[in-house]
Amino acid sequence: MPELPEVETTVRGLEPVLQGKRIASIETRRPDLRRPFPADLRQRMTGARVTALGRRAKYGLIETDRGDTLVFHLGMSGSWRLDPAELGKHDHLLIETEEGRRVALNDPRRFGSVDLVATDRLNEAEPFRGMGPEPLGESFEGSYLKRALAGRTAGIKLLLLDQRIVAGLGNIYVCDALNLAAIAPGRAGGGLSLARLERLAESVKAVLIEAIAAGGSSLRDFVQPNGELGYFSSQWRVYGREGKPCPRCAAPIRRRTEGGRSTFYCAKCQR
DNA sequence: CCGACAACCTGACGGC
């Protein structure tokens, strides 16, 4: 489930393998994921040195000394495998360093993507142009939400999933943050008080930080015999827990579908 | 602006 915490953890897992290292080879094993791989990927990446790894929203960033940043998205099913013993049919991109370390981007559903963007124009380039603030950044707070949501009648859950409002939240952590903040997912965004939005922003940060910490603590497990680097299991508050007790008030968690996606919430304490 | 829906693609799971 690659949401922001999973991407953050993935990037941290790639760091020891790639940071500061020269790319000996980069190989695509099919022409595309969601989009075609960049035509000049090989030419621009081969021989380049990785100068930084990072994350923006749910995208991972691999920056090189040639002024390029490789931007990857894990879609619904993507993960990186570290030093895979052998390649499987869903290992679509392979990077090998001069030291002989290998990382493979694995993505069965192929909803992910790989793009090459000029580093100095990263924020103006797709897909980052027009994106809202990072949910873990300083500017994401109650007063920002008050401004961004003014006049909006859509449900707060849908609005939090809008990357132009805040960049990097997905279905799982939106459900969990709304539970922690005791806010009903269908509440009109524009009608929430500043006090409740302050609590919401804090709740968003709290669930993300906790999930990243859980991923970090399982990082050592990433380089297991299977070499997989990607998801970690986490203690979700409400997501995927229909019928189980709400962590706030013990009432059974409910599930509702809106916009074709499941929302998990507590009808008793989320108002 | 809004909500609903479909599309992209594969695999896991439950029911029969």
Add this chain to the structure above:
DNA sequence: TGCCGTCAGGTTGTCG
């Protein structure tokens, strides 16, 4: 054992 329907983290686009 197998077949078939349903569902899943995200993004992007259309429609009314």
